[in-house]
Amino acid sequence: MPDKPLFLERASFHRRRLGDAARVLPVLSALLVLLPVWWAPALVSFAGGVLWFFLLWAGLILAVWALHRALLRAEAATIRASEAVAAGQSHPGTGAQSHPAQGDARRNAGDSPDAL
């Protein structure tokens, strides 16, 4: 199994960025829901509020739908890409043997943000 490389190929890079988007989305939506009420309660309390909140809501549903679809596709693409790499890589060069050990150590360090 190939170890985690330092730089990612296109497919997994894309998937990571979509993952970042998935983390940002809740924060963004919370701000869009909460801030207008703090700033201009009179504007979003009546008929204007009905429009704003329901349009925002529909937008959020569509955003989550599109994001999840893209993430699922990106995951499938990443799996395909890693399978292709695994198939194409019969014997890694002997000179590169010391690098996986470093990569391994780095990944383990990254897995435990607060080691106890």
Added chain:
Amino acid sequence: MPFETLLAICLAYVVLMFVVAFAADRAAARGHVRWLDHPLVYTLSLSVYCSAWTFYGAVGYASRSGLEFLTIYLGPTLVFTGAWWGLRRLVRVARMHHVTSVADLVSARFGKSNRLAALVTLIAIIASTPYIALQLKSVSLSFEVFATDTPAAPIINGATLGGTAGWVAAGLALFTILFGTRNLAADERHHGVVTAIALEAVVKLLAFLALGVFVVWGLADGPADIMARIARAAEAPENAEGWLLRADRWTVLNIVAAAAILTLPRMFQVMVVEAADEERLTIAGWAFPAYLFAMSLFVMPIAVMGRELLPAGANPDLYVLTLPASQGQDMLAMLVFLGGFSAATSMVVVCAIAVATMVSNHWLVPLWLAMRKTPGGETTDLRGFVLNARRLAILAVMAAGWVYHQASEGSAALAAMGLVAFVGMAQVLPAMIGGLLWRGANRKGAYAGIGTGFVLWMALIFLPSIGLGGDLPVAAGMDPWALAVFLSLSANTLAFIAVSIFGFPDPVERLQGLSFVSAIEPIRHSRMTRSDDRAEPLLAMARRVWGPEEALRFFQAEARAQGKSGYLPDLTPRFLTRLERRLGGSIGSATAHAMIDRVAGGIALTVSDLLQVADEAQRAKEETQRLENARAELAVTARRLREANDKLTALSVQKDAFLSQISHELRTPMTSVRAFSEILKDPSLTPEERTRFAGIIHDEAGRLTRLLDDLLHLSVLESGRAQLSISVANLHDLINRALSAASATRPERSFLIDRDPSSEHLGIVTDADRLLQVLINVISNARKYCDAERPVLILRVRNLEAEGVIIDIIDNGSGIDSGRQTLIFEKFARLNDPARAGGAGLGLAICREIMAALGGDISYLPGQGGAAFRIRLPKRPPVGTAASGSSAA
């Protein structure tokens, strides 16, 4: 509509639910779970969030407080926008630990502490009882609407109506017991209940949408008209004040609703416990917000139209029923009634299952086990007890809800109960989120946080809501309710974090913390004896929980996975972990942990065990790494060996060739010596002829001697016995001498010599005669083998600080092909042309040995446009060579 018809339709609907649940359970038992496991069914089952409180109450809420009702739906939507990384992780970790309830999750994370689970269970019961009462009230209220509507049903009086809630509670208890406690599965899933709830979700949604469409396009003139009416209604003096959103309330309500979707027992049940895996959340992530969107789209229109069309005294909470009824839409009213009935019943059923699981797992079973500590009690059937405890708990929860409903009959306090329950369960949220994200969170912190939150919630929110105690004294302009929620949640979080920071968790807790935060498989400690004399008691214990067949099947499968036959696997950490988690799936992690410990002799896990676990993992990792390195080394060694083998084979072939060559070389002069010696015997020879023949014999003998000298010379050099006479010499002079000496080789060829005399004037400290020998040899080789039309010989000398003196000798012939470059310095090597070479193939081998003795080396330079040799000479000869050489000689 006659009351009897209503009752009949209602009963028919209940029968349909029973049939659907029964069919789904049967299909699941036969293994037909494909459509039962569909993400759509899962999403619909999540709609148990929309209880009767939201079905009827949202419109009432909207007509009193305007858009504030949206918070109840927007909060969960915000949570679901984080479904991909948040909820999926929660479900994955919970499934990994076979968590049975929200209390079990918290308890499992914080060291499988049953007391913590019991505390969460207590909060759940206090919060749920009034909430269930609210559902019962909504059903009896909706019955009342039809009863008072129909003067043709005089037999329906107050007493009978009071009994409606009782009948409903009894029916729901029956349904819940039938389909919620059929078996004690290891994964706590209830296909029948979930499918029935999914169907009820569809009924609920269709009813509300149908009413909404009727209101917007039947009573009003479409969306534009509705918007205009909302704007007009907002201008009414009481609404201008009441409908204005308040930022503090808005924020707190959103947070509370977001917390509720994670912590309410019924939501945890359908979202986490009933989920087959976390992948369905990729669909539910947008489909559930869409469901909530559809459920709330028509709330405002119904509220506005109800205000306009119904008499001023009408209860806004019942607009959804009274509005179609007042317009003569009996069928629509009936559908809405069924929708509300569905909302109430699905909430009560799931809530009862969830709370009853908690009560039985965290109160009754531990109590029962503690009371029967004697070994004699171990033979009893625990499975039957757990199921009965659950049935009892369901009855108790239903009865408590009904009693509460009867006791608070007529009071308006119930309406607020939904939010009060939300806030109560939200007190679990800090410990839950902290436990999933922060390894430093510990049990004492969880106790402190949940305890603080619980006390504040009771004092500031729950008791005031049932009329005990008053509101907080707050500054003007601040909402007392929002402040109370904010106070309880922030004190909870602060206590949780502060106590966690100063506490030190016990080892089990640290193991669980690692497993929860990193979402990796938990490891049970390996202190337990590895012999199988304890496997049998464990099997007996599992049989008591799962029944004999299932226990045997599990143990056999585990034994087979270890490569053993029979039913008793080795007590490996892996097996114990799996056994404990599966047991935990039936009776809760704390109880399962305690039971296994008891059978195994109750050895407590210590810090050193924990370190040992970490050690084992570390060792396994190192072993893998070592093997990986060894593999790489082997590959390198194999390559070297292969190269050495190729070289040896080539050398062997050369040696054979040389042997025939050397015999030929020795034989030729010997033959002439013998032949001319014979001739010399002839007395008739003239003196001139005699002299000539003797000269030939002399020359041939000289050739033989030279050959033998070379061989001897080489063997002396190779054995390191060479004697060096070190002196100072000018390299320019040496090269001159070498060129003139070498010109004797093939004198008929004239070479163009390209050299740079200025760089050659270098004083070198070395054995000048030996170096000269090397130079002559290399230059002669060039003269011998250079096959160019106009031969050119390039000599370049460089004096490098680091490497010493470099002498490059390059001709413009065809050079040596790469396959042979490594062989030319070997003994007996000679390029395929014995006739032209005329030597024994020892020259370059001797050169190499001489240069090694001088502390330098000679190498072939590829890619220079011809044969190119580089001679490297160090600044000083190696110390001690001369001395040792002379002493050896």
